[in-house]
Amino acid sequence: MPGVSGREIISDTTEKSFRALVLISATTILTKAYAVPLDEMTLFGAKLPQALFDAALLAAVCGLLYVYVVKWAGDLAAFRLWFSDSSLWSEFGTHQKIDKSFIAGGVKLLLALHEQEKIGNLKLSNLPPDIKKEYDDFKLNVELYAVRLGAAGRKFSILTCFGRFYIWVQHFIFPVGLAGYAICLLIRFGDFSAPARL
Numbered sequence: 727m728p729g730v731s732g733r734e735i736i737s738d739t740t741e742k743s744f745r746a747l748v749l750i751s752a753t754t755i756l757t758k759a760y761a762v763p764l765d766e767m768t769l770f771g772a773k774l775p776q777a778l779f780d781a782a783l784l785a786a787v788c789g790l791l792y793v794y795v796v797k798w799a800g801d802l803a804a805f806r807l808w809f810s811d812s813s814l815w816s817e818f819g820t821h822q823k824i825d826k827s828f829i830a831g832g833v834k835l836l837l838a839l840h841e842q843e844k845i846g847n848l849k850l851s852n853l854p855p856d857i858k859k860e861y862d863d864f865k866l867n868v869e870l871y872a873v874r875l876g877a878a879g880r881k882f883s884i885l886t887c888f889g890r891f892y893i894w895v896q897h898f899i900f901p902v903g904l905a906g907y908a909i910c911l912l913i914r915f916g917d918f919s920a921p922a923r924l
Contacts, residue, residue: 735805736897740797747790747901754783754908758915780916791905
């Protein structure tokens with residue numbers, strides 16, 4: 727199963743629902759497309775009416791479709807939340823949170839540098855030691871952040887295309903379309919007559 731940073735894009739339970747939905751939907755489509763005479767089938771020696779098979783298939787496809795869509799929507803929400811995380815992880819395991827403290831540190835440094843510039847004292851060698859250290863640290867963080875962001879941007883663009891296909895086409899349009907077609911065939915060609923003894 728494809729994953730991003732150790733996280734599965736589609737969860738294992740959704741994959742299991744996907745397989746069950748596709749299998750039952752495909753079986754239903756083939757049964758109706760080839761007009762398989764289900765009323766001639768026997769189960770433990772007893773003949774079962776066509777309407778029983780059609781009703782059971784309709785209930786199975788609708789139930790599996792409902793369960794699948796709910797699980798898929800949960801995976802989609804998790805996938806979107808993963809992409810909304812405002813932090814970067816490097817290959818070495820270092821973590822850079824992009825939050826107010828990161829930005830505030832840069833703003834504080836830029837204001838201090840601006841003050842030095844106003845008094846005509848903006849030579850790095852003339853900076854007070856605490857500001858020089860803060861400047862060097864922030865500069866290193868910005869350089870590392872720029873490198874990580876560039877690499878992440880390339881990875882995210884590839885991942886975004888693949889992720890969209892995997893989530894929307896392979897795991898939504900395909901199984902839901904297949905199930906929808908199976909339901910249409912069942913409704914159009916199925917027999918849902920009630921038993922005579924009711």
